[in-house]
Amino acid sequence: MKEIMVEVIGVDPPCSLCKQTEKNARNVASKLVEEGVKVEVTKLNITSKEIISKYGVLMSPAIAINGRVKIMGKVPDVGVIERLLREVL
């Protein structure tokens, strides 16, 4: 079984856009977990040096899946995140 790592990258303290993004990601994750997929969602700080040296300059909020930024500067719907996660399954 494959494991998916989802990183929600936003400002800290989170603004409402980041919160919504994280919530959507967690909803999809729990759905996939029920199907037996291993999904781990973490929230990261976009202004931290580690994140910037890993991903470069990003627009908030962003989502990285398995270490690659797939979405930035917008709040993806649950459907969009689900599609992205199923692609890497």
Added chain:
Amino acid sequence: MERKRALKTVLMLGFVFFFIVMMIRAIIGAYTLTPTSTAEDLKALPLWEIPLVYIWDYAQHGWVCLGFAFTVSGLFAEFIPQSFMLQYMSSRKPISYLVATFIAPVFCVCSCTMVPIFAGLIYAGGGIGPALTFLLAAPANNILADVITIQVLGWQIALADIVSAGISAVVIGVIVSKTPWGKKFEQQSKSNPKQVDSVDLVKQPIDERLWNALKFGGYLAKRIVPAFLVGLVAVSYFQAFFPSDLVKTYLTGAFGVVLAALLGGPLYTPTLIEVALGKALVDLGMKPGATVAWLMGQPYDVANSLSTSRIVGWKIVITYGVLAFVCAVLSGLLFGLIVGGL
């Protein structure tokens, strides 16, 4: 499924075109989008009615302008290629200043996108110069502020504000990057270049992108309109009761420019309220020169300075605050001399 997508796309495009057409009609028809109530009209009303009448007056005229501004902001945020722009801004070439002044701020309406880009540019080695330029230009040059300023205060003042805010932002960015503490800060914060292939954005179909754009416009409206309404209530009383003699005495001439630049800063007001308050002051007698200085006071307000000082430290914040004040005064004076309205 395909038909549903097509229908959704058409509906959303219809919504966008509706606002564009209404806006063009308003511009061509020279139809005013700002409140027309004067201090005399307002003063004659019972106290509780003043804000209601003022807001109603505003809503009647302003809904096209606000609807247009929110829709277009959403579209810009969604359709301007972001990675491309971020790359240019962190390239350490002179063009990064240009992108940071006039292109990047267009889509950055909300401070929770500005600060990360600012920090990102610095830590990714883009240099303090373009990062500061971006931070200073963004509040004045974002599309939402531009549309509202043009409609409320007229295109001349708006253009003066956009151009002078842009030039000042570049000048300040360059100067700060040459100061000893600016250089020292740059050296401290240089980090490793990023892995090349870590960003690989997905392409979404057009109906999803339009939906993103409208959703973001709606989010902006939800965030900004309530604050704007509160601001309008304050402005309505202000316009009704603030002695116009005081404005005519102090917010005119060279002294007026300096005072307006001083007042425009520390007062923490969102751009839209600053514009509305500016309009009330203009109606009460503030001169064009002072108006431009007033609008340019935004970058050094207290809240913004606090959040940037956490990233770059007080020394740099004070340097750019003082420079921004000087630029606001100079631009106000210059504009006043050019249009003969000091």
